[in-house]
Amino acid sequence: MNAPETPAPLGAVAQTYPLTLHINGSQHDFKVEAWVTLLDLLREHAGLTGSKKGCDHGQCGACTVLVGGRRINSCLTLAVMQNGKEVTTVEGLADGNQLHPLQQAFIDHDAFQCGYCTSGQLCSAVGLMNEGKACTTGQVRELMSGNVCRCGAYPGIVAAVTEVMGIPGHDDPARPFQPGTVPA
């Protein structure tokens, strides 16, 4: 069941598919091959390079964007599968020159070092807030576990996200953090 490696015949033009996306509030039309991921479309076709290609396998979260307000890994979906959808990337979080509260909190809390994971962390945190499941520091940690930060800025990230969510930035001694525990 190895993937067939037969190249397309010489001179063959790959079929392209028209699609429309509403990205950060404005409509964009594209014509792309079926195998273009949403991440590659955003970066290579829409010129929005804020979303990062860290692992390209859904393991690092650097490509996280919001589709219809839900956070997803844009590397693990095809652009053609999102036709007609509303996509929000890190470029769409600020309101003009007014940073999104999470962006300001990331600055205030030193929530990044190299910054490569930051756009994914921000979009993931917006998704987390939309989901409304995290109510404690531990739950924020667990529900942000799809976003890896190799600089190890996790304490700053947790401080920034909890501040914006208005929940205590420390564990409640009465409810000690149990790694791997998900609010349900």
Add this chain to the structure above:
Amino acid sequence: MNPITYFSAEDVSGALAHLYAGVDANAGPSKVIAGGTNLLDLMKERVMGPQQLVDINALPLDQITPTPDGGVRLGAIARNADTAYHPLVRAQYPVLTAAILAGASPQIRNMASNGGNLLQRTRCHYFYDTTTPCNKRAPGTGCSAIGGLTRQHAILGASAHCIATHPSDMCVALAALGAVVGVRSSAGERRIDFADFHRLPGEQPERDTVLAAGDLITYIDLPPAAQFARHSAYLKFRDRASYAFALVSVAVLLDMGEDGMVRDARIALGSVAHKPWRVPAAEAVLIGRQVDETAFAEAADLLLAGAQGQGQNNFKLTMARRAVIRALTQAVEGTHDNTEELTDDEASL
């Protein structure tokens, strides 16, 4: 990724028609895509190479609805996150909520479909590494895992051709619950008991399930399980506390009388075999017994009868036995290790 063509189906018959067109020699093998979280990853790694994708996301298969018998029907393309958090599932099948939320990341759970969760492939390193022999990926080339890195591999039901495990958390709960998988094909509709859905590797490890080309999962039915809802548990052991596949997981359900006797029991182990592992005798031995560690240990030993380590995964023999005993002990109290009930204040936030 290989060059592929794409078809977005508008209804089930349109999807089926394109699946058949896809197995035509001219069009090459076609695959259904829903969430895409596993398939696209495998296509990037060139482990799988369909030439056509049939997108079923526009089909009306995303509903979660009560069934007339008191159970619940999960649409095939309902997302894992929506399933885990659905009020019907949370109320009637807390073990399923716990199992789903123990797996993957929030982003992936938002994308991954229920049907796709059943069809996800093993995470065996050698299956992913196209430079090594693998009978599941390239039938007849051999199994690199045997005698290799086996930390995550099977201790039950393996064959000389494949020692891979099924990686799903969700499927372990579905196995314990005795779910039924609804499948459509050009021949009509059929229902497959969950115990019969996934295969053991035998001589054909390339076949994970009993599905044939041209089959489409349309729903998963959960039978009524009110008798188990108060005494269930899902336990998962992994190398990292979050966002990691299980080394061993276990779903247990107990139906307990007021006298403390077990009326019925279900135990399913995950990440120990090519499919979620259930043994009727291990469940039967608990019926009519008082819950105590002796009874639980007997059940664990029956469930693990014939288990054999591959070297690096020998620890699973002990881990699985202890996991079963601990999960049964917790099920008496009705607790789930990996989920946390929100307080009333939090739930209203």
